[in-house]
Amino acid sequence: MKTILGLLCSLLLFTSCSDDSLNDSDFEAGEIFTDSNIRVLQIDTLTARISTMKFDSIITSQGSRMLVGEYSDPVFGHVRSSSFIEMIPSSFTIDSDAVYDSILFVLRYDEYYYNDTLSQNTIHIKSLNEKLNPADDSDFYNNSIISYNEEDLGTVSFAPRPLGADSLNVRISDTLGLELFENLQDKNLTNYDEFINYFYGLSIQPDKNDNGTVLGFSLTSGMRLYYSIAGETESVQYYTDFTINTSSSPIPFFNQISATEPNEHLSSLIHNEISLYSEDANDQSFIQSGIGITTRIEFPYIKSVYDIQGQGTLLDATLRIKPKETTYNDALMLRDTLSVYIVDQNNDLTGETTMTAILNRDDQEFNNIFYEIPISSYLEELLVTDLEATDALILLPYDYNATVDRFILDIDPSSHGAQLEFIYAIYDEND
Helix, strand or coil, rough: CCCCCCCCCCEEEECCCCHHHHCCCCCCHHHHHHEEEEEEECCCCCCCEEEEEECCEEEECCCCCCCEEEEECCCEEEEEEEEHHHHHHEECCCCCEEEEEEEEEEEEEEEEEECCCCCCCCHHHHHHECCCCCCCCCCEEEECCCECCCCCCEEEEEEECCCCCCCCEEEEEHHHHHHHHHHHHCCCCHHEEEEEEEEHCCEEEECCCCCCCEEHHHHHHHHEEEEEEEECCCCCEEEEEEECCCCCCCCEEEEEEEECCCHHHCCCCCCCCCEEEEEHHEEEEEEECCCEEEEEECCHHHHHHCCCCCEEEHHHHEEEEEECCCCCCCCCCCEEEEEEEEEEECCCCEEEEEEEEEEEEEHHHEEEEEEEEHHHHHHHHHHHHCCCCEEEEECCCHHHHHCCCCEECCCCHHHCCCCEEEEEEEEEEEC
């Protein structure tokens, strides 16, 4: 999709001198139109220019879940996500007669997963060596770094059941459990500041040899410390919960997400001002949430419609882009919708739009599925802008800072992988 190809060669004349043809449009004919000869044209040779870009980093401390796991992808590389969390106790008081029992970390599934759940996963829980203070005093990013102790506090190997189980329990070292218990019982830790100066938090890490799935865990997960108090006939068990702190500002939580050794096309995206155009990537474009890889869409030839003789107005415009066949399956899933954002000429995110890319599966049995984006309002703004447009649309999954979804889009002109349908009304005023 490199140039506009014969804009006027493929105009389809729907009707003339009739307002009946506008019944399926939101267009309302005014006096100029009703007193004119009207031609409604469908232009399918007006093209978009599509590329791939990658943000230098994305904020993940505002994500909706913990993401833990890793897998290898032939295109996007070795995808890995681990979580860093600050914990706070539900109570700073433990009865002086209490006796320590045990401590668990309860990871609650939130039903999100990506890639193969048939492979075994292993999770390691480690203590942090420093406080969760972001470098910019504002947010943590997918590439933020916090040091942690290599020694495990707890580990578990398991078959993931994100849709069939509520939670996953990991036994935590009694050394840590007893230390927390005694410090609370002896009133050495009596408030938030004292606690986080003593216990910085935890990192939830996948095993370095895993090749399974990335799992979503709820931020309601946390540690539970059990203790008992002797009664008249038997001991009674109690517990203190340690919850993930998501209320402080800045939020002391983030997912560290990386994708190493991707294919040669994606390896070229070393900073966010680079745009990898589809013609330089085997007529493909790419999206990967969590990492910040996104498809960028420009409309550099939109004002060529003014070359058509007569005055006109845009009635409707739709962009359709196909996911590339064989690049998705039940493990590497397509999402039903993608969100649409705007970036400027430097590929800096400037805002979110009300547009949504919706996956049309009507002809799925014939492998003819595509994302459909209604873009008439956006293009209308470009048409009335005096200067040449310097911004562009980008596509990302909803919740892109708390997922690792990936997509490969087909931009091959020969297979009509990306098509812009542009419906334009032209009128000539009567003398």
